[in-house]
Amino acid sequence: MATATDLHLLRCLPRPSPLHRLWAGTKLVIVAAVGTAVVAKPTWAAQGVAAAFLGIAMLAAHYPLGALPRLPKWFFYVLGFGAFLAFTAGGKPYVHVAGYNLGLNGIEEWARFTVLGVIVLGLAIVLGATTPVADLPGAVDRLCTPFRWLRLPVDEFVAAFTLVVRAFPLILDEIRTLFAAWRLRRPELPRDMGVLRELHDALVTAVAASMRRARDLARAIDARGGLGRMPPPPVRIRVADVVALLLAGATIVAIVRL
Amino acid sequence: MIECSGVGHVYAAGSPWAQRALEGVDLTVASGERVVVVGSNGSGKSTLAWLLAGLMKPTEGYVHLDGEPIDLTKRETAISFQHARLQLFRPTVASDIRFGMQLPDRTVDDALALVGLDPDQFRDRKVDELSGGEQRRVALAGAIVRRPRLLVLDEPLAGLDAPGRKALIDMLRRVHALANMTVVSVTHDLGYAALLGDRAVVLQRGRVASDSPVADVVRAYTPSTPSAPSAETAPSAETH
Ligand SMILES: Nc1ncnc2c1ncn2[C@@H]1O[C@H](COP(=O)(O)OP(=O)(O)O)[C@@H](O)[C@H]1O
Ligand SMILES: [Mg+2]
Numbered sequence: 353m354a355t356a357t358d359l360h361l362l363r364c365l366p367r368p369s370p371l372h373r374l375w376a377g378t379k380l381v382i383v384a385a386v387g388t389a390v391v392a393k394p395t396w397a398a399q400g401v402a403a404a405f406l407g408i409a410m411l412a413a414h415y416p417l418g419a420l421p422r423l424p425k426w427f428f429y430v431l432g433f434g435a436f437l438a439f440t441a442g443g444k445p446y447v448h449v450a451g452y453n454l455g456l457n458g459i460e461e462w463a464r465f466t467v468l469g470v471i472v473l474g475l476a477i478v479l480g481a482t483t484p485v486a487d488l489p490g491a492v493d494r495l496c497t498p499f500r501w502l503r504l505p506v507d508e509f510v511a512a513f514t515l516v517v518r519a520f521p522l523i524l525d526e527i528r529t530l531f532a533a534w535r536l537r538r539p540e541l542p543r544d545m546g547v548l549r550e551l552h553d554a555l556v557t558a559v560a561a562s563m564r565r566a567r568d569l570a571r572a573i574d575a576r577g578g579l580g581r582m583p584p585p586p587v588r589i590r591v592a593d594v595v596a597l598l599l600a601g602a603t604i605v606a607i608v609r610l
Numbered sequence: 611m612i613e614c615s616g617v618g619h620v621y622a623a624g625s626p627w628a629q630r631a632l633e634g635v636d637l638t639v640a641s642g643e644r645v646v647v648v649g650s651n652g653s654g655k656s657t658l659a660w661l662l663a664g665l666m667k668p669t670e671g672y673v674h675l676d677g678e679p680i681d682l683t684k685r686e687t688a689i690s691f692q693h694a695r696l697q698l699f700r701p702t703v704a705s706d707i708r709f710g711m712q713l714p715d716r717t718v719d720d721a722l723a724l725v726g727l728d729p730d731q732f733r734d735r736k737v738d739e740l741s742g743g744e745q746r747r748v749a750l751a752g753a754i755v756r757r758p759r760l761l762v763l764d765e766p767l768a769g770l771d772a773p774g775r776k777a778l779i780d781m782l783r784r785v786h787a788l789a790n791m792t793v794v795s796v797t798h799d800l801g802y803a804a805l806l807g808d809r810a811v812v813l814q815r816g817r818v819a820s821d822s823p824v825a826d827v828v829r830a831y832t833p834s835t836p837s838a839p840s841a842e843t844a845p846s847a848e849t850h
Binding site: 365526532537557561564 | 627682687691695699701709
């Protein structure tokens with residue numbers, strides 16, 4: 353059965369690769385830029401370019417198939433249902449099958465946006481798979497420097513981001529426990545509105561538990577005299593980073609032009 | 611009777627993050643027995659607890675309850691997690707104990723009394739206003755009213771002060787005596803093992819290192835012995 357931990361989000365691959373050696377900030381910029389470009393222009397041609405870029409990135413990351421997120425079955429059911437709905441929408445172009453006139457526009461749009469989702473998620477997954485989580489806050493801190501000049505509350509944002517990143521494994525673990533507890537105590541009655549109430553109960557528990565956790569964390573931080581701001585590690589741009597940036601730049605140009 | 615045969619468990623099997631937690635565990639627990647599983651951090655205690663409660667299927671071997679795989683819908687097992695708040699689903703104590711069942715007030719009050727919480731005082735308390743130890747006891751009351759055959763407790767004493775620990779140990783004795791449940795407790799603290807069970811299973815790096823009356827284990831690992839399980843810290847990093 354797929355569980356929250358099977359998603360392998362934000363888990364760095366143990367085997368080093370060329371992408372592991374890039375600066376985390378470089379990867380963040382590239383994912384943000386290529387992702388934005390393909391979302392802004394989701395044509396098939398642009399997506400083909402972005403998919404090729406993703407493929408190269410996965411090769412460079414030595415990304416094994418076993419590391420792919422294992423999605424729960426219901427996810428695919430929902431996706432399939434979406435395809436069905438999109439199909440019923442019809443529209444141009446039309447094909448003739450066994451005397452029926454079928455409009456493929458709906459299903460074509462659905463496929464395009466599904467592929468778009470896979471590409472954007474894939475970029476984020478490669479980033480997570482090649483970057484130790486601990487490296488992210490420092491890189492975000494560096495990347496946010498221009499916003500500091502604009503007197504935006506960057507320090508607070510970076511502090512919050514650091515906390516989220518650190519708390520992430522804990523939260524996954526708690527979701528796993530919460531879900532297990534719920535499976536053991538699930539009422540027998542449902543198949544009616546009771547299901548909604550159950551869900552509500554589980555959510556309230558999740559929120560209450562995380563509030564307690566947040567309060568404990570806040571107390572621990574206060575006890576240590578606040579978060580303070582650690583000077584982030586220096587930016588390290590090497591030849592590999594420049595190559596990656598150039599490749600990403602070319603990809604973006606191709607996406608915009610095609 | 612609960613039976614583990616050749617039980618092994620690998621988390622995230624088949625992925626680069628595969629992590630072996632248990633290996634070749636054979637264990638039989640008779641009905642009504644009180645067993646304590648002792649081991650250092652990362653030795654696989656919680657994994658074994660989850661498997662015994664039927665919350666996961668082992669990746670190798672099997673866990674059977676009375677000769678059959680555990681079926682959660684039969685509600686024959688219950689577990690108490692270290693973080694009890696995660697298993698409370700209603701805002702007040704009595705409504706949580708009653709969650710998903712139709713129970714007379716008497717039953718709820720009896721369960722509260724059994725876990726050492728005065729019903730008049732606690733029935734209508736909000737679960738979020740309770741201490742961690744009290745929350746754990748409410749969770750236990752919620753488990754007991756379901757009359758499970760097997761009760762699994764993951765680190766039941768963690769985070770409790772000395773009086774809290776004593777209260778919980780007394781409570782477990784009462785529950786065991788009254789309901790004759792099979793109770794498997796998990797702890798990293800050998801010092802409390804003798805109070806939690808009659809038989810001790812020592813886990814080391816996911817394997818059963820010994821299985822004997824608890825007194826023998828406590829004697830074998832007296833502080834002068836350097837190889838006390840609680841002194842060993844390195845979690846198993848093997849992946850196969
Ligand atoms: N959800 C999980 N995903 C991956 N590895 C896990 C998970 N839970 C536990 N492990 C690993 O399995 C091993 C045993 O863990 P656990 O059963 O929690 O030990 P204990 O309760 O004795 O401390 C450890 O190495 C731990 O890192
Ligand atoms: Mg544990």
